[in-house]
Structures are given as C-alpha cells and as structure tokens.
Amino acid sequence: MNATQRSRLEEPQATTPSHVTPGRSHRRSVGEIEFGRRTLFIAAALLSPVALALLYNSVGLLQAVGATGTPLGSPGGQLGLLVSAILIALISHSSRWSTIGPAALTFWAGAFAVVLMYETWSSSSQSPSEIEALLQWSQLPTIVFFICCAATLATRFVRRRREHGELRGSRSKYEGLMITISAFLLSFAILVLLYAIAPRTVAPLIIRTPEFMSPPGANTVLLAPGIALIAFVITWLATRSVLGVQLAAWIVLLIPGIVLVPLITTLSGAIATPGQPDSIALAMTMPVAGVVGLVIAVTTHGIALMHKR
Numbered sequence: 001m002n003a004t005q006r007s008r009l010e011e012p013q014a015t016t017p018s019h020v021t022p023g024r025s026h027r028r029s030v031g032e033i034e035f036g037r038r039t040l041f042i043a044a045a046l047l048s049p050v051a052l053a054l055l056y057n058s059v060g061l062l063q064a065v066g067a068t069g070t071p072l073g074s075p076g077g078q079l080g081l082l083v084s085a086i087l088i089a090l091i092s093h094s095s096r097w098s099t100i101g102p103a104a105l106t107f108w109a110g111a112f113a114v115v116l117m118y119e120t121w122s123s124s125s126q127s128p129s130e131i132e133a134l135l136q137w138s139q140l141p142t143i144v145f146f147i148c149c150a151a152t153l154a155t156r157f158v159r160r161r162r163e164h165g166e167l168r169g170s171r172s173k174y175e176g177l178m179i180t181i182s183a184f185l186l187s188f189a190i191l192v193l194l195y196a197i198a199p200r201t202v203a204p205l206i207i208r209t210p211e212f213m214s215p216p217g218a219n220t221v222l223l224a225p226g227i228a229l230i231a232f233v234i235t236w237l238a239t240r241s242v243l244g245v246q247l248a249a250w251i252v253l254l255i256p257g258i259v260l261v262p263l264i265t266t267l268s269g270a271i272a273t274p275g276q277p278d279s280i281a282l283a284m285t286m287p288v289a290g291v292v293g294l295v296i297a298v299t300t301h302g303i304a305l306m307h308k309r
Contacts, residue, residue, distance in 0.1 A: 037098045044091050044104035051087035051105075052112050052144070054080045059140065059291045060131035062258075066283035067202040069271045071262035077287075081258065081294065088298045095155045095302035102152040102302060109148040113141040120216060130205065136216050137199050138288045139224040144295050146228040150235035151299035158239055158306040179237050180244030186234050187252035191289050193223050193230075198284040200277035231292055238300040242307060249296040257290025 058080030065073040094101035119128060120136045128136065135141065197219040216224075238245040261282070265271050272279040 037100050040094045040098050041100045041104055044094065044101035045108075047087050047091060048105045048108040051084045051091070052108055052141075054084040054087075055144070055291060055295075056112070056135055056141065057131055058084065059287050060134040062287035062290075063134045063284050064130060064205055066262060066287060067199075067272050067280050068205055069273060071266050071271060071283065078258070081291070085294055085298050088295065089301055092151070092299050092302040093305065095159075096305050099152055099156050099159070099302075102148065102155060102299070105299075106145065106148040106152045109141065109145040113139075113145040116141045134284075137197060137220060137284070138194060139216070139220065139228070140288055140291065142224065143228045143231050143292055146232040147235050147292070147295050147299055150232040151238075151302060154236050154239045154300075155302045155306055158303055162306055176241045176244060179241040180247060183234050183237055183241075183244045183248035184252060186230050187248040187293070190227055190230055190234075190253065190292060191285065193227050194285045194289055195281055197223050198281035200281050201274070202272070202280055203274060231296065235296055235300060238303045242300055242304040245300055246297055246304075249293040249300075253289045253293025254297060255290075255293075257286040257288070257293060259290075261286045 058077040061074045061077035061080070065071065065077070088105065091101045091105050116132070116135055116139065119132060120139070197216075234245060234248065265279075265283075270279070272283040274280075
C-alpha cells in the first residue's frame, strides 16, 4: 500500500445522520414553526382593529335589516362576521406561542368600548351614525372587551397551571356536566337581558334618521354591565371545561342568533314590522346575542390549545 492510498484511508469519512434521508433537505412541519413575540404582537395589533371594526359594522347591518323586516337581507353583514371570526380565531390561535396576541386584541376591544361609551354618554350634539346608534343600546363593544379580557386571563392561567403540572390532577366526576349546565343557564340569561333592553321601535331607521333613536335609558345603564360580567364568567368557565362553554355559545347564542331565528322568521312570515314592538326587540336582540356567542367561541379556542398541549 503506497502513501497516497494510506492517506485516503486515514481521512475522516462524512457521516449522514440516521434521521435524514440522503439527497433530501430536512424540512420542518408547520407544527414546528415558532413565532416570536414581536411578530405576534405586530400581527395582532394590525389585525385586531380590522376584525373588530368588521364585527361591529356587520352586527349593525344585521340589526338594521332584521328590525325593518328582512332578516336575511344583508349578505355583506354575514360575510363580514365570517371574516371577522376568522381573524379573531387566528389571533386566538397565536396563544399557542404567546398570549401577546390576545392581549393586543383585548387592548383594541377596550379602546372601541371606551370610544362608544364616550359617544353614548357625552353631551355632545353630534349625531350618531346608524351603526353607532344600533350599538349604543346594547353597549356590545363593552361586552366584547369583557370576553376578550376573560379569554386572555384564562389562557395565561391555564398555561401556568399546565407548566406546573396542575392540569393533570383528577377532576370531580360531574364537574364537566355542572359547568356545561352553568354555561347554558348564563347564556340564556344573556338572551333575556338583551331582549329586556332592546329598542321597541325602528321608525328612525325607516326614515333614515338614526339620531332620533331613543338614547340608552336606565335599563341599559343597569343591565349592560351585568351582561358583560355574565359573558366574562362564561368565558372564564373554559378554564375548566372548554367543551361546555363552546356548546353553550353555539347552541344558545350563535346558531339561533345568526342562523336559526332569522331563517324561521323569514320562512314563516313572522318578521318585524313597525307596529310589533316585541318582534322588533327580538330582531334587535338576536344578532347581538349571536355575535356574543361568536366571540366567546373563537376566543376560547386559545384556552383549548392550552388544555391540549
């Protein structure tokens, strides 16, 4: 064996890791991709105001067409709710990496709530737009803020419990059932309270003068904060049973408010008319209740991720 052959044998041979196929680059799956807090914050800060503006504009459109006798007459409102739900669900899903996204959504929800509350109770003579007038009676932005706040706090709470291994503890045999029943009862309470404070006339909408709509009265002052607190409690219950909260949100609020009641009233002909105050109140209530259920459903998705990891 000459010197050249001996030097070749002594050279270290390149080895290929057993988990990498020769000739192919190692690609990470989508589930392995990690996003930084800065990226998540910027994305949520940009998407949150768009999602919330779409949400409030859409529910205003659905209220207007429902209370004036055409419950399914706003495909733009329904499409807007769908797009808004997707954006909020994406922000909620970002809690897989960090809760900075839901926190940004909560901040923007609080900003919208403060602006509407100022416009509602301010002594300014500026006339509200149709959408603002339709949001003022329920103070929906305040309810959405409480839901987003509860979802953010609950996600952080469940994440910390998981990190400390506290989620593995045994639960009561009937705990899930009791939470589900509680979520259903609280959701029905939201329906009843919204109906109690809903407007009973739509004459200003028919003649296109929303500034003449009755301003929120004592019922709104007393009951709207209670509705927001109930929505907070329902969302917080997801720390123990996401399934129970999701069932209540979909079955009691979301499906009846956005799909079932508008479809039944349209097919049966029992639509709201200017002379039927109870039907008008129902037509005003259901889109708002549906949006409350929608926001609870999409924001608790992040809590569900924390339970599964």
